[in-house]
Amino acid sequence: MKNNRKQDGWDDRYDSLEELADGVSERLGCPVTIEDAGNRLLAYSTHSGSTDSARIATIISRRVPEQVIGSLSQEGIMSRLAQSDEPVRIPAIPSIGLGRRTAIAIRKNSTLLGYIWVLEESRTLDESGLASLKQAAGAAAGKLERHYTKKRKELERRQDFFWQLLTGESRPDERVRAEAEKLGVTLPGTYRIAIVQGATRLEEVLGKQLNEALPSLWKARAPLSASGGREWIWLLEETEQIRTAAAADATAACLRSLADRYGLQGGMSAALSTASSDYSQLGSGYREAQTVLQLKAGFPEQVGPLFAYDDLGHYRWLPYLAEQNRQARYTNPCLERLRAYDAEHHSSLLETLAVFLAKDCNGKEAAEALHLHANSLNYRLKRIAEIGRIRLDSMDQKVTLYLDLQAEAFLKRSK
């Protein structure tokens, strides 16, 4: 058995996937690429020979172009490839610059690890070539498996590192940078923390999708990421695109579509911390992003459409205000009086006041929102002023009431 393998010579002769690719290419007389299960380029043969534009694009971007994968999926080639242990012949598709080729899945214990592609531009594989290809796939499996475990370990080390930064004690900026360097992570000059949260546990697959989609949406590198049950977290490079309204809309749309696709009840919510270039502040960035999520949940109408902590406006204070009020057992006496009246007379002065304030003290809009005649609203406002002993023409009083109302609401909604 051992002899047989040695004779075939694929298994141990080459140290790396690159050498394997070159070896296969030489044996078959065709250009060869080896990719992982996500169609990311792992190795390609360097020997001369004509090459089609699909292969060039793949090598340049270190990934098979989305368009090519799309086409091959549509034709059913990708699934055939994934299901079969045999080489699969693929006809040329000139419209996407794809020349004729033969490919085979690399697998181990029935899990798909990657693919070997052989471009048959100048010559076609015969039976013995196909057999060689199959043996090459077997040889690649071992190497690919080692590649994956190494990758996974690296990823896990990075994830641990990231989690510690997020939730552990704050460490000085320089130390964070040094440790990142050691793990081969290049930190961006300025960064944000991004979180995506679902109502229920997010599946691994969905997380991978997010991992691809969001950074590309924001045109930002995400050198660190982590996931914890209901949420995925990234360290994002700060870019121009993140701050644009268009990006916000695109993000919302993307989350909606992904949530739909994965049948997530309650959808997903995303949040960004403020931008910072001080890595000792990473933990507080995480808390900022979490605050955004909390506020989006508590005030879907007002905060729901926002993503970044920068954009929260006065809402950013609510967690603190609510907590302080709770500790001091503070209640606004005006609101208490209205609440008491409401309880006794089954009225809704408190709600009326809240809506009136939220509608910027615009009588017309508030009346509409409450399904009320404008005069009724006016009557209520007079009662509110009387019973609550409130001057509705004082900005100070209105701001106090608005904040106290919202702090109450926040407390109630976050239970």
Next chain:
Amino acid sequence: MKNNRKQDGWDDRYDSLEELADGVSERLGCPVTIEDAGNRLLAYSTHSGSTDSARIATIISRRVPEQVIGSLSQEGIMSRLAQSDEPVRIPAIPSIGLGRRTAIAIRKNSTLLGYIWVLEESRTLDESGLASLKQAAGAAAGKLERHYTKKRKELERRQDFFWQLLTGESRPDERVRAEAEKLGVTLPGTYRIAIVQGATRLEEVLGKQLNEALPSLWKARAPLSASGGREWIWLLEETEQIRTAAAADATAACLRSLADRYGLQGGMSAALSTASSDYSQLGSGYREAQTVLQLKAGFPEQVGPLFAYDDLGHYRWLPYLAEQNRQARYTNPCLERLRAYDAEHHSSLLETLAVFLAKDCNGKEAAEALHLHANSLNYRLKRIAEIGRIRLDSMDQKVTLYLDLQAEAFLKRSK
């Protein structure tokens, strides 16, 4: 000498001022009262004999009625008494229920310590009686001096205790109560911290005046007080009166008149913490009262007329908001844009916005306050919306701007 004294028999024969009063009364055959320099009753003879209404009132309230002191001061009797070492004969003043009497100052090394009053209702002192009275005053001096030093030491111990409660680490409620008990201080069930602050160092005399005036104004006991340079601090019993608007006006008037009388530039400012019955929170009460003072100084128009922390409304958050914004180097981008425009064009959009908001978005009032034509204000508001990218019909935006503006102002004013 010793013999002589012994023979006169005033000095050592009596242990207490009460016994001395009784002894003098017996020797002279008249009712006797002994008072301190502030006309507070220290001792009075219990032997029978007719007594006028002024003496009765003095004994009941343990203090000479204000009215009587006023009358005697006006007649020049108090000052004669204070300047002379000899007994002073005082004619009856029936209109205030004062019978005929003779009095003498008690003094040691030319500092006035108190008075002995002899009521001559039924008989008149002869020369030997006057001489006895003078000797009695000499004997009282020693006792009174000890009384004063004891009082002062007690006061100092209480002041130290109070200062520690105010500025030291918080100690548990029960411990505070126990320690107070040991010092003979009876703590009220619910209390507030009160501070009066002047622009410059407050004189001792003024402090004493405050110590009398304010608790009586608020009809509240003040079992503990302390002074530190520019401020006087009290632990006040919580009473109904403190919370009334009338009390607030009276307090303001009282402070004004005292500041005037003592020629204090910049007047005085007073503040009250919220009411609490938890003595472990005493320190935070002190900080609350200080916050009130800070805010009164920073926002004289809006917070100036207030005293209690309860009444601060949203202003109570400003110190925290300002500090957070400072630490995060946060600046509101809308305000920044306006500021930049103002700087470049020598305009005053920022001030316009601030006034407009402060005037509750009332165009007319804001225009008046800015000495502007209503249309000009409108034009400016449009520019503000444009340049600052502000929606002036959104309560959320307005609240955010208002808070950010005020936090800025607070920071600037507290340098």
Next chain:
DNA sequence: CTAGGTTTTGTGAAATGCCACAAAAAAAGC
């Protein structure tokens, strides 16, 4: 100085908010 922009002020028309009043409806009290 002048041309261009910005800002202020003036005018009038349309829209809107505010208020008093009254009738109807609903709720509370007896």
Next chain:
DNA sequence: GCTTTTTTTGTGGCATTTCACAAAACCTAG
């Protein structure tokens, strides 16, 4: 049940705000 109070809705007028437009004043830079 009835009466009384509270609340809602309707009407119309008055005052204000808002807006478009235009003229005047002011600034600024070439």
